[in-house]
Amino acid sequence: MGLEGVGMGDGFGLGLGAAAVALIGRLGNRGLSMMNTYITRNYTAKLEITNSDIAYEWMLGHLASRRDFTAHYQIGTSFKKTQAGAIKKLDFNLQPTAGTHYLWEKKPGEWIPRPIKVERTRSQPTASNVPFETIILETFCSNKTEGRERMLEILETARAEAFAKMDTSMTTQIYGTNGQEWSLLSTQSKRPLSSIILDPMECERILKDLKSFVGNKAWYDGMGIPYRRGYLFYGTPGSGKTALITALAGELKYSIALINMADHMMDDSRFLHLLNKAPPDTIIVLEDIDCAFQDRAKLIEGDKRFAGMSGGVTHSGLLNAIDGVTNSDGRILVMTTNYIERLDSALIRPGRVDFAREFKNASDAQICGMFLRFFPDSPDTHAWNFLTGVRSHNADISMARLQAYMMSHRDPVKAMENTAKLASNTSSTAFDGSDPVAPPELELSHFLGKS
Numbered sequence: 001m002g003l004e005g006v007g008m009g010d011g012f013g014l015g016l017g018a019a020a021v022a023l024i025g026r027l028g029n030r031g032l033s034m035m036n037t038y039i040t041r042n043y044t045a046k047l048e049i050t051n052s053d054i055a056y057e058w059m060l061g062h063l064a065s066r067r068d069f070t071a072h073y074q075i076g077t078s079f080k081k082t083q084a085g086a087i088k089k090l091d092f093n094l095q096p097t098a099g100t101h102y103l104w105e106k107k108p109g110e111w112i113p114r115p116i117k118v119e120r121t122r123s124q125p126t127a128s129n130v131p132f133e134t135i136i137l138e139t140f141c142s143n144k145t146e147g148r149e150r151m152l153e154i155l156e157t158a159r160a161e162a163f164a165k166m167d168t169s170m171t172t173q174i175y176g177t178n179g180q181e182w183s184l185l186s187t188q189s190k191r192p193l194s195s196i197i198l199d200p201m202e203c204e205r206i207l208k209d210l211k212s213f214v215g216n217k218a219w220y221d222g223m224g225i226p227y228r229r230g231y232l233f234y235g236t237p238g239s240g241k242t243a244l245i246t247a248l249a250g251e252l253k254y255s256i257a258l259i260n261m262a263d264h265m266m267d268d269s270r271f272l273h274l275l276n277k278a279p280p281d282t283i284i285v286l287e288d289i290d291c292a293f294q295d296r297a298k299l300i301e302g303d304k305r306f307a308g309m310s311g312g313v314t315h316s317g318l319l320n321a322i323d324g325v326t327n328s329d330g331r332i333l334v335m336t337t338n339y340i341e342r343l344d345s346a347l348i349r350p351g352r353v354d355f356a357r358e359f360k361n362a363s364d365a366q367i368c369g370m371f372l373r374f375f376p377d378s379p380d381t382h383a384w385n386f387l388t389g390v391r392s393h394n395a396d397i398s399m400a401r402l403q404a405y406m407m408s409h410r411d412p413v414k415a416m417e418n419t420a421k422l423a424s425n426t427s428s429t430a431f432d433g434s435d436p437v438a439p440p441e442l443e444l445s446h447f448l449g450k451s
């Protein structure tokens with residue numbers, strides 16, 4: 001009896017057949033997957049941008065501006081307020097939602113538009129409270145070089161559009177920290193240097209110093225000196241430290257990147273990361289540097305929100321970051337403080353601070369200068385009378401207070417007559433002038449929660 005006799009032949013045959021089918025299936029699958037890998041490697045191009053990269057915002061802006069792209073938007077509304085709190089300027093900033101979208105690109109000479117898959121993903125917020133986000137662009141290409149060029153072209157378009165928007169000839173960009181990253185807080189009209197009233201030629205002297213630094217890398221390299229410059233502006237509140245930084249940035253066509261040293265979430269690694277990743281052509285401002293080591297450990301102790309956080313930048317962390325060798329080429333760092341006596345001499349030694357300037361309450365020249373800034377057509381004698389009035393009340397006043405007073409007196413005669421109001425030393429007192437003038441823009445100090 002053959003094997004067939006007991007029916008084993010049938011079973012074996014069936015088994016063999018099934019095995020063969022399975023094998024063919026597996027080989028087929030394998031073949032398909034190999035083919036897939038081959039095509040993916042050679043005929044598709046992929047670009048991934050994470051939100052820690054500066055190009056992320058550019059790409060979001062570019063995608064949002066494409067009419068052919070998507071109708072699924074998420075909105076980020078930005079606005080500016082007057083000092084009275086009224087909303088002055090409102091912008092709806094549309095961005096593609098998280099998910100998959102498609103772009104259609106047709107280059108000159110191409111017949112059929114090519115689809116580009118755009119995937120925006122977002123994960124849960126990390127400890128820094130910032131969600132991790134990515135944009136992945138993916139498309140077909142005829143070869144790797146063409147794919148790479150295609151991706152770079154889109155990136156370049158996004159960059160050019162973003163740069164055109166932040167035209168630094170008329171405006172100054174203010175960046176702030178958002179967890180580990182920098183984000184654009186505001187774009188402001190440039191503040192003219194002439195609006196800063198210091199002692200004669202003082203602004204020019206500081207600007208000259210900055211200009212002799214910018215673009216002089218070869219000299220620094222030749223001398224073996226790290227190519228960076230540190231400034232310290234210290235002194236009375238409301239004396240023009242931040243205002244001067246804004247004006248200097250405008251002159252240099254630089255942006256401003258603010259780091260609030262009193263931020264509870266700041267620690268050594270975050271601080272170093274931020275310094276190294278600051279946007280290009282930026283003046284980095286460490287506001288209220290004396291607050292960096294205020295006993296924050298105590299503040300956050302026992303507060304669940306700060307569980308696991310180290311509680312601020314350490315002294316050595318700050319010095320290491322300032323001295324850092326990575327990415328400090330061409331860095332301009334300005335530290336400000338109202339309390340220079342609280343600063344450690346190691347922090348302000350030459351090399352870390354190359355230029356220090358004290359800001360005081362208004363000098364006679366500044367009082368006259370402020371008067372003439374508000375009433376440029378007044379004769380010098382009016383400015384002199386105003387000064388005499390201010391000093392007769394023995395008022396030692398800040399420039400900020402003087403400015404607030406002038407804003408409430410649009411009439412030079414009223415301004416000269418009312419100087420008794422300046423005698424009060426409380427800078428928080430509002431002036432009840434009949435003719436208040438709204439300030440033109442939000443001040444830098446607003447972004448540090450000072451206004």
Ligand SMILES: Nc1ncnc2c1ncn2[C@@H]1O[C@H](COP(=O)(O)OP(=O)(O)OP(=O)(O)O)[C@@H](O)[C@H]1O
Nearest residue numbers: 195196197237238239240241242243399400403445
């Ligand atoms: N020297 C100045 N020239 C022109 N405006 C000034 C001057 N000083 C202060 N101001 C005005 O006063 C306001 C406050 O100034 P600013 O924020 O620059 O002071 P600050 O010295 O940085 O104060 P703080 O130490 O509190 O941060 C601004 O509106 C600014 O325009």
